[in-house]
Amino acid sequence: MNKFNNKAISSLKAIISSRRDIRGNRFLNKKIDDKILNELLEAANNAPSVGFSQPWKFIIVKDNKKREKVYKNFLKENKKAKKIFKTNEIYPNLKLEGIKESYLNIAVLYKKPKKDVLGQTTQKKVGEYSVVCAIQNFWLMARVYGIGVGWVSILKAKKIKKILGINDDYKLIAYLTVGYVKEFLDEPELKKIGWEKKRTLNDITKL
Numbered sequence: 001m002n003k004f005n006n007k008a009i010s011s012l013k014a015i016i017s018s019r020r021d022i023r024g025n026r027f028l029n030k031k032i033d034d035k036i037l038n039e040l041l042e043a044a045n046n047a048p049s050v051g052f053s054q055p056w057k058f059i060i061v062k063d064n065k066k067r068e069k070v071y072k073n074f075l076k077e078n079k080k081a082k083k084i085f086k087t088n089e090i091y092p093n094l095k096l097e098g099i100k101e102s103y104l105n106i107a108v109l110y111k112k113p114k115k116d117v118l119g120q121t122t123q124k125k126v127g128e129y130s131v132v133c134a135i136q137n138f139w140l141m142a143r144v145y146g147i148g149v150g151w152v153s154i155l156k157a158k159k160i161k162k163i164l165g166i167n168d169d170y171k172l173i174a175y176l177t178v179g180y181v182k183e184f185l186d187e188p189e190l191k192k193i194g195w196e197k198k199r200t201l202n203d204i205t206k207l
Helices: 007-017 036-044 064-084 124-146 157-164
Strands: 056-061 105-113 147-151 170-180
Touching: 007 124, 036 056, 036 124, 056 064, 056 124, 064 157, 105 124, 105 147, 124 170, 157 170
Parallel strands: none
Antiparallel strands: 056 105, 105 170, 147 170
């Protein structure tokens, strides 16, 4: 029997549809209570994982010196990206991170297995995909609390691991910026400014 009523279904649909990738100019200088942060991490820890391996690790980054080093790496990598998108007039004006503005950063890691993992013997990447499921859970729970999350992908993974002192047992999957925000846009920002169009169900399904 389905224990969830229509109200729960509507709430989940609203949470999913209003999730946003938050940039630095939208973060507020407001503390996240440890109890709430633990709620977000608990949601992440309840994600599905191949072989019930739970291969994720979350490194909380508050240290300003480390964040400054991460930010410098972003600037270096974004300089390269600007050359790639040099014909697009939108790109130079995009705010693509909130490393210093957010309340905290989180490095999300994948722990490389020391032994064979059930369900992962043929497709090796599914362990990393499990970590992405945990990130999505974290992101959606954050939205419930009015907390924004940004995924900063314009970073060199090896450099970030070195800055944070992460050893070779782990692979960096995501670098997140987390904090309360001024507002959540009614539509994804990149859709709103015309970077890409929203794909329909007809676009993404094949019968």
